[in-house]
Amino acid sequence: MSSKIECVLKQALTTFSGSYTSKAFHDNLIKLKRNANELDAYSVGLDFRLLRWDAYELNNSLDKLSGSTFIHHQAPVTYIGVFEDQHVSIGVFVLRNGAKIPLHDHPYMYGVLKVIYGKVKLQSYTPKQNDYSKLNDNNISAIKLAPIIVGETDDPCVLCPIEGNIHQVDTIDGPAAFVDILAPPYKTDIPKVGKRICRYFKEVNISKDTKLTITSHPIDYWSDTSPYTGPPFTICFESKT
Numbered sequence: 001m002s003s004k005i006e007c008v009l010k011q012a013l014t015t016f017s018g019s020y021t022s023k024a025f026h027d028n029l030i031k032l033k034r035n036a037n038e039l040d041a042y043s044v045g046l047d048f049r050l051l052r053w054d055a056y057e058l059n060n061s062l063d064k065l066s067g068s069t070f071i072h073h074q075a076p077v078t079y080i081g082v083f084e085d086q087h088v089s090i091g092v093f094v095l096r097n098g099a100k101i102p103l104h105d106h107p108y109m110y111g112v113l114k115v116i117y118g119k120v121k122l123q124s125y126t127p128k129q130n131d132y133s134k135l136n137d138n139n140i141s142a143i144k145l146a147p148i149i150v151g152e153t154d155d156p157c158v159l160c161p162i163e164g165n166i167h168q169v170d171t172i173d174g175p176a177a178f179v180d181i182l183a184p185p186y187k188t189d190i191p192k193v194g195k196r197i198c199r200y201f202k203e204v205n206i207s208k209d210t211k212l213t214i215t216s217h218p219i220d221y222w223s224d225t226s227p228y229t230g231p232p233f234t235i236c237f238e239s240k241t
């Protein structure tokens with residue numbers, strides 16, 4: 001029998017390896033959401049120590065750290081890569097107490113986010129321009145969606161190539177972790193446009209309009225990485241492309 005994470009991976013590949021506009025795609029996306037809803041911290045082998053320690057601290061004894069003159073700045077976020085190919089990337093973000101993932105976009109991508117530990121506040125925006133090239137303007141008009149608080153017992157959240165595509169994730173009342181399924185992955189190119197780059201934004205309000213302006217990478221946000229230690233999986237999948 002397949003593990004929960006293997007079921008998610010197989011369904012993600014089924015969903016995102018073909019056309020995004022067919023009826024089958026939307027049916028498959030619903031199935032993926034249902035499968036992702038089964039995930040919890042145990043199904044990805046989450047090392048709960050990462051909720052307090054970053055990867056460096058996990059790999060070095062605290063005694064060694066405290067006796068050293070080396071000043072270690074704890075990474076606020078750890079990323080655990082589970083799987084990535086040209087169709088989909090799956091990973092786990094672990095956010096320590098007070099951490100946030102600043103406002104960022106997922107250009108022309110789908111995303112399924114399932115909280116597996118703690119709670120997060122999700123603030124999403126829908127850019128009013130559909131044309132990717134216009135998103136390079138200094139000020140982007142956007143619709144600010146109502147913030148939502150999402151926990152382990154809540155359904156996965158879905159972001160679309162335009163709708164809710166720009167978001168910020170904040171921890172609420174302690175550390176949190178979520179599984180993030182993204183398609184196509186950031187590492188792929190946008191056809192006829194070029195690199196699919198994750199950009200950071202800040203909200204500026206001009207009169208009554210909500211505008212987002214592109215900013216440099218926030219200095220208080222960075223992540224380290226830790227290896228996946230969950231159930232092993234084998235993928236025997238024939239791409240439809």
Ligand SMILES: [Fe+2]
Binds near residue numbers: 104106167
């Ligand atoms: Fe995101």
